[in-house]
Amino acid sequence: MAGKKMAIIATKGTLDWAYPPFILGSTAAALGYEVQIFFTFYGLQLLKKKMGLKVSPLGNPGMPMPMGMDKWFPVLFTAIPGMEAMMTAMMKSKMKSKGIATIEELRGLCQEADVKMIACQMTVDLFDFSPQDLIDGIEFGGASTFMAFAGESDICLFM
Amino acid sequence: MAGKKMAIIATKGTLDWAYPPFILGSTAAALGYEVQIFFTFYGLQLLKKKMGLKVSPLGNPGMPMPMGMDKWFPVLFTAIPGMEAMMTAMMKSKMKSKGIATIEELRGLCQEADVKMIACQMTVDLFDFSPQDLIDGIEFGGASTFMAFAGESDICLFM
Amino acid sequence: MAGKKMAIIATKGTLDWAYPPFILGSTAAALGYEVQIFFTFYGLQLLKKKMGLKVSPLGNPGMPMPMGMDKWFPVLFTAIPGMEAMMTAMMKSKMKSKGIATIEELRGLCQEADVKMIACQMTVDLFDFSPQDLIDGIEFGGASTFMAFAGESDICLFM
Numbered sequence: 302m303a304g305k306k307m308a309i310i311a312t313k314g315t316l317d318w319a320y321p322p323f324i325l326g327s328t329a330a331a332l333g334y335e336v337q338i339f340f341t342f343y344g345l346q347l348l349k350k351k352m353g354l355k356v357s358p359l360g361n362p363g364m365p366m367p368m369g370m371d372k373w374f375p376v377l378f379t380a381i382p383g384m385e386a387m388m389t390a391m392m393k394s395k396m397k398s399k400g401i402a403t404i405e406e407l408r409g410l411c412q413e414a415d416v417k418m419i420a421c422q423m424t425v426d427l428f429d430f431s432p433q434d435l436i437d438g439i440e441f442g443g444a445s446t447f448m449a450f451a452g453e454s455d456i457c458l459f460m
Numbered sequence: 461m462a463g464k465k466m467a468i469i470a471t472k473g474t475l476d477w478a479y480p481p482f483i484l485g486s487t488a489a490a491l492g493y494e495v496q497i498f499f500t501f502y503g504l505q506l507l508k509k510k511m512g513l514k515v516s517p518l519g520n521p522g523m524p525m526p527m528g529m530d531k532w533f534p535v536l537f538t539a540i541p542g543m544e545a546m547m548t549a550m551m552k553s554k555m556k557s558k559g560i561a562t563i564e565e566l567r568g569l570c571q572e573a574d575v576k577m578i579a580c581q582m583t584v585d586l587f588d589f590s591p592q593d594l595i596d597g598i599e600f601g602g603a604s605t606f607m608a609f610a611g612e613s614d615i616c617l618f619m
Numbered sequence: 620m621a622g623k624k625m626a627i628i629a630t631k632g633t634l635d636w637a638y639p640p641f642i643l644g645s646t647a648a649a650l651g652y653e654v655q656i657f658f659t660f661y662g663l664q665l666l667k668k669k670m671g672l673k674v675s676p677l678g679n680p681g682m683p684m685p686m687g688m689d690k691w692f693p694v695l696f697t698a699i700p701g702m703e704a705m706m707t708a709m710m711k712s713k714m715k716s717k718g719i720a721t722i723e724e725l726r727g728l729c730q731e732a733d734v735k736m737i738a739c740q741m742t743v744d745l746f747d748f749s750p751q752d753l754i755d756g757i758e759f760g761g762a763s764t765f766m767a768f769a770g771e772s773d774i775c776l777f778m
Contacts, residue, residue, distance in 0.1 A: 305611055314680075315679065317501065320501070321471065321618070325603060325607075328604050328607060332604060334607075341639075342635065343679070343683075354681070355681075357679065357680050359518050359519055360519030360677055361473075361474065361678060362473075362513075362544055363472055363474040363477075363502035363513070364473070365587045385680055396586070401582065401586065423719065427714070444642060448643075448647060448650055452652075456611060456613075456616050457776065458469070458616065458618040458776075459618060459776040476660065479660070480628075480659075480777070483762060484762060484766075488766060518677050519677035519678030521633055521672075521673035522633040522636075522673075524664075524746045554745065555745070558744055614770050615769050615772075616775070617777040619777050
């Protein structure tokens with residue numbers, strides 16, 4: 302598939318939604334695609350050196366609850382302090398037990414495969430991110446620059 | 461539109477977000493598109509024989525509340541047990557009164573129109589889904605297999 | 620980039636997710652793209668004359684909290700009445716202090732650049748929206764009409 306291009310706009314900053322851009326990005330790169338990911342809005346969290354991503358069951362009744370937790374904890378209790386940390390720990394443990402790579406590993410795979418990662422400059426300014434908190438080897442740019450690549454891509458996804 | 465292809469990645473597992481992949485998938489198929497939907501993450505819920513999908517108003521202030529409910533129930537109370545079930549029942553009733561097809565019906569339309577549905581094998585393993593809990597006639601595969609179709613598609617959407 | 624086309628399906632109705640369709644739509648139009656945005660589901664809120672959009676931290680641990688708010692307010696307290704209004708006011712104030720255009724301004728830019736905005740007729744019926752509550756100059760249509768444009772587009776995004 303020489304010459305194929307994939308453009309991804311990564312907008313979410315939670316543990317669960319961190320997987321799609323890095324899984325699809327590294328998969329496409331492995332298939333020979335030229336890949337660029339534009340990290341904007343909450344997605345900028347995925348470029349931090351120390352990510353500290355969390356997952357929340359709040360407002361997502363589509364999340365399968367391990368061990369029948371939904372039977373024991375009604376919606377209200379998913380809001381108690383500590384619940385988010387507990388769900389995050391459980392998801393990480395589940396991923397590990399199933400042999401699924403961590404977000405850090407998947408991001409590393411993307412870097413090794415020369416996936417171009419671009420931090421949205423407007424979001425960096427908006428959320429007062431410090432460039433030194435972000436990983437090395439990324440670029441900073443705007444939507445219009447990214448559009449040049451996206452307009453020539455074979456697959457363009459907003460995640 | 462002979463020869464046109466649409467690729468959908470369905471990642472959400474709630475009642476409201478179950479509509480877009482099945483509505484757009486069946487619409488495209490009716491227009492002559494070849495359609496493939498890749499169900500991954502929470503989207504795998506949409507392939508269950510018994511879906512039991514729910515909708516939550518939590519964290520979604522964009523949801524129009526029927527009968528001025530937002531005036532009567534401030535945010536906190538959308539978290540009380542039973543609220544999710546109530547909202548789900550109200551949305552289903554609303555859809556029915558407006559003559560909109562159910563998710564089961566729309567999924568059936570997709571099946572009749574030969575929309576190819578693929579369950580993400582990694583997610584099946586991760587969430588410990590039993591293949592016999594899923595509807596018949598689907599395939600199991602990975603992201604790289606799906607990419608072959610997506611890379612040739614005219615429309616590729618991540619939902 | 621004469622002749623390039625961008626198709627956007629806008630499905631979210633919150634303050635934060637109102638930015639992507641209008642920013643990318645106006646950016647693409649400025650680059651010479653022909654742009655169409657199909658507003659459906661909660662996205663229909665973005666076509667209201669009086670938008671009154673809100674943002675919620677609930678269920679989104681990826682949202683950077685200003686002033687270390689997440690240290691002071693654990694998850695439960697993000698659900699107290701008034702929190703949503705407070706977060707909304709803070710985000711608007713933040714955007715303003717950074718010189719970022721308001722949603723109203725970005726929507727105006729799209730209109731001036733002849734971005735075609737289409738309200739999903741099914742959603743208008745479903746949520747009982749009054750056409751007179753929506754801005755002037757828009758069209759009403761269905762998914763199949765929009766598909767004709769989307770199928771010819773260079774970039775098609777589901778937001």
